Amino acid sequence: MKDFYLEILHIDKQTGARYGILHTPHGDVEVPMFMPVGTLATVKTLSPEELHQMGAGVILANTYHLSIRPGAEIVQKAGGLHKFMNWDCPILTDSGGFQVFSLAENRKISEEGVTFKNHLNGDKLFFSPEVSIDIQEKLGADIIMSFDECIPWPSSYEYTKKSTERTLRWAKRGLDAHKREDQALFGIVQGGDYEDLRKMCAEELAKMDFPGYSIGGTSIGEPKDKCFEMIEYAIKYLPNEKPRYLMGVGSIDYLLGGIARGVDMFDCVLPTRLARHGALMTSYGRVNIKNEKYKEDFTPLDPNCDCYCCKNYTKAYLRHLHVCEETFGKRLMSIHNIRFLIKLMEGARQAIKEDRFGDYMKATLAAFGDERGF
RNA sequence: GGGAGGGUAGCGAAGAGGCUAAACGCGGCAGACUGUAAAUCUGUUACCUACGGUUUCGGCAGUUCGAAUCUGCCCCCUCCCA
Numbered sequence: 001m002k003d004f005y006l007e008i009l010h011i012d013k014q015t016g017a018r019y020g021i022l023h024t025p026h027g028d029v030e031v032p033m034f035m036p037v038g039t040l041a042t043v044k045t046l047s048p049e050e051l052h053q054m055g056a057g058v059i060l061a062n063t064y065h066l067s068i069r070p071g072a073e074i075v076q077k078a079g080g081l082h083k084f085m086n087w088d089c090p091i092l093t094d095s096g097g098f099q100v101f102s103l104a105e106n107r108k109i110s111e112e113g114v115t116f117k118n119h120l121n122g123d124k125l126f127f128s129p130e131v132s133i134d135i136q137e138k139l140g141a142d143i144i145m146s147f148d149e150c151i152p153w154p155s156s157y158e159y160t161k162k163s164t165e166r167t168l169r170w171a172k173r174g175l176d177a178h179k180r181e182d183q184a185l186f187g188i189v190q191g192g193d194y195e196d197l198r199k200m201c202a203e204e205l206a207k208m209d210f211p212g213y214s215i216g217g218t219s220i221g222e223p224k225d226k227c228f229e230m231i232e233y234a235i236k237y238l239p240n241e242k243p244r245y246l247m248g249v250g251s252i253d254y255l256l257g258g259i260a261r262g263v264d265m266f267d268c269v270l271p272t273r274l275a276r277h278g279a280l281m282t283s284y285g286r287v288n289i290k291n292e293k294y295k296e297d298f299t300p301l302d303p304n305c306d307c308y309c310c311k312n313y314t315k316a317y318l319r320h321l322h323v324c325e326e327t328f329g330k331r332l333m334s335i336h337n338i339r340f341l342i343k344l345m346e347g348a349r350q351a352i353k354e355d356r357f358g359d360y361m362k363a364t365l366a367a368f369g370d371e372r373g374f
Numbered sequence: 375g376g377g378a379g380g381g382u383a384g385c386g387a388a389g390a391g392g393c394u395a396a397a398c399g400c401g402g403c404a405g406a407c408u409g410u411a412a413a414u415c416u417g418u419u420a421c422c423u424a425c426g427g428u429u430u431c432g433g434c435a436g437u438u439c440g441a442a443u444c445u446g447c448c449c450c451c452u453c454c455c456a
Contacts, residue, residue, distance in 0.1 A: 011377065021442085037409075037410065038410095039409095039410050040410085044410085044413080045413080060409075062409085062410075064412090065410080088449080092409090094409045095409090097409075098409045098410085099410095099411090100408095101409090102409090102410080102411080103411070106411090118411095119411045120411080143424060145409075146407095150409070190408090214409080216409070217407045217409095218408090218409095219409085220408080220409095221408090245409090246409090247409035248408055248409040249408060249409090250408050251408060254408075263415095266408060266409095267408095268408050268409080269407090269408065269409085269410045269412090270407075270408045271408095272410085273407060273408085273410070273413095273414085274407065274408095276412080276413050276414085277406085277407070277413080277414070277415090279406085279407075288404085288405080290403090290404090292402090292403070292404095292405090325413070327413075329413095
């Protein structure tokens with residue numbers, strides 16, 4: 001598809017991080033970028049207008065969840081996801097592969113696909129590579145994912161090999177089933193933390209010539225160095241000119257570490273979930289807004305932040321809203337956390353363009369001052 | 375004045391002789407969260423010089439090896455009838 005391609009404009013001399021523009025049918029976005037997650041066709045508590053204001057480029061939605069409610073046909077009748085949810089910029093849908101992992105108690109995997117017992121009423125729900133592609137074509141996102149199995153960590157070599165080979169066969173089947181010309185279908189690199197399996201998977205996917213490649217099976221409880229290894233094992237064997245998407249990563253250290261290793265795109269529920277739970281990412285570290293010490297703190301959450309929340313409200317007010325379980329607090333804090341990550345990316349892009357991404361990473365992590373990086 | 379029912383940790387509320395420093399809920403405090411079954415989940419919440427010790431279930435006095443639980447008196451609250 002010619003509407004979709006990555007234009008790499010600069011490579012950071014310190015780290016090899018990439019700056020570029022991703023062209024999509026719904027507009028161009030700069031990378032590296034962070035994509036907020038709107039599983040059910042909404043980034044929880046936020047409006048599209050707010051997301052635009054924060055500088056969000058692409059947002060995610062989920063195939064498994066939308067196929068249950070409201071159903072792919074309804075979204076299709078609505079005119080596709082963009083119209084349905086009033087989001088005119090690019091959308092990426094995940095294939096349901098993550099649910100193979102997260103809903104593992106209620107599913108059975110076979111060569112043909114995965115039979116879920118749907119988490120709402122126990123109905124049988126069969127997902128194959130073809131079914132997932134069909135649903136994603138109906139949803140109509142700009143970027144769609146191959147149906148894979150997100151393998152738990154740790155997993156045995158034998159299981160990882162078996163599953164990764166199956167994911168590869170599924171990728172091929174999805175590719176064959178995919179018809180829409182205005183959607184970029186990404187292949188997903190699995191392989192656990194085994195270098196040879198990651199290599200094999202990446203090389204095989206590269207042969208299939210996807211318009212983009214995802215790195216899956218990370219940020220599911222593995223240690224940070226493992227995650228970075230898995231990224232490196234995969235990226236080494238992926239074509240340079242294609243976009244690389246590290247799935248499910250959203251903490252500051254992982255994001256910066258991913259960029260340094262050549263990742264272009266990230267998504268994560270972390271900023272929105274943390275926000276709803278009163279945990280905030282700031283330039284000086286993590287803030288748990290419900291802590292008593294903020295009761296009378298009438299200063300902004302993050303003096304270095306330009307978001308609507310930080311410009312207009314105090315920590316004491318945010319704490320009050322959170323303690324009272326007021327929805328507005330969740331919105332304000334979601335705005336902040338997402339804006340924080342998007343701003344982190346803006347800084348990263350600028351640093352790459354100026355060949356100082358390594359310094360930027362070091363300084364940002366030092367200022368954050370938390371080993372955990374979120 | 376007569377009758378009935380009550381007083382348990384910050385609040386609500388179980389418990390009706392030892393397994394009870396006292397269930398459970400709320401509130402408080404703290405923590406977790408990474409391609410969203412998450413506006414969710416976990417820990418903690420009498421006091422202390424804290425792998426042990428001290429003082430508790432309206433008050434006082436008893437019964438008992440042992441009492442929040444049984445007895446007596448007192449104080450207070452709620453409801454009904456006058």
